[in-house]
Amino acid sequence: MKQVKLFLLVMVVAMLTCPPAAAKANPDDYKVILTLNDGTVIEGFLKGDIMGDKIKVSEKFNGKSKKYSTTDIRSLVFPPTESDARELRFIPVMVHDNHELMGRNPKNPRLLMKVYETERMIGYISPAEDYSFTPSVITSWNSLKYYYQVKGDKRAYTYWKVVVNAKVIGLKKMLKKCFKRFPYVKNYIDSKEFNSKEFFKNPEILMPVVDEALKSGDYISEEE
Numbered sequence: 001m002k003q004v005k006l007f008l009l010v011m012v013v014a015m016l017t018c019p020p021a022a023a024k025a026n027p028d029d030y031k032v033i034l035t036l037n038d039g040t041v042i043e044g045f046l047k048g049d050i051m052g053d054k055i056k057v058s059e060k061f062n063g064k065s066k067k068y069s070t071t072d073i074r075s076l077v078f079p080p081t082e083s084d085a086r087e088l089r090f091i092p093v094m095v096h097d098n099h100e101l102m103g104r105n106p107k108n109p110r111l112l113m114k115v116y117e118t119e120r121m122i123g124y125i126s127p128a129e130d131y132s133f134t135p136s137v138i139t140s141w142n143s144l145k146y147y148y149q150v151k152g153d154k155r156a157y158t159y160w161k162v163v164v165n166a167k168v169i170g171l172k173k174m175l176k177k178c179f180k181r182f183p184y185v186k187n188y189i190d191s192k193e194f195n196s197k198e199f200f201k202n203p204e205i206l207m208p209v210v211d212e213a214l215k216s217g218d219y220i221s222e223e224e
Helices: 003-017 019-023 171-178 183-190 196-201 203-216
Strands: 031-036 041-047 054-058 065-069 073-078 088-093 110-117 121-133 138-150 156-161
Touching: 031 054, 110 203, 121 156, 121 203, 138 203, 156 171, 156 203, 171 183, 171 196, 183 203, 196 203
Parallel strands: none
Antiparallel strands: 031 041, 031 073, 041 054, 054 065, 073 088, 088 110, 110 121, 121 138, 138 156
């Protein structure tokens, strides 16, 4: 995935979660094509974020919005813009989220964007928010989550949430915990081939490693 695409995805989160930015935004940045499971296609404007199990879409930019559950959605598409000639397509996927503060197995799907696929697995990303806390201040920033899904599994699993302006202590330990099903991947993370700086720049580099683990058969099946 090109850096421009990542930038756009983060900007989607920034625009849709910041009222002052939304007030000055270009309506084209909010245009979406929502397709429901029954085949209904709605062209409108996104209101709010896409990080939970419901989204809001209005037919007019400043119009009244309607709420849709991810269980009723087939796809959500951001059409091409001047910044990027390609579309951003999100689909509902059941997830196991290692980076949720509460509830690792949400009951309803989350909207993810496919960025990697082989005959054995799929890699996804999604917008996210992160927080830091002090006794007097709560600071939030826009982030991205990375997922892998073995084909045939019921869920996609998070393995990383981008950390902004912070050092991560125990990176390898954290990643190996996320990939406990894959001895091959854990060995790779412990090897000299794994470059933490490159991983920070592009967490997608672990997706082909997961695929190699699946190809070799060195993994444990998904837990129910």
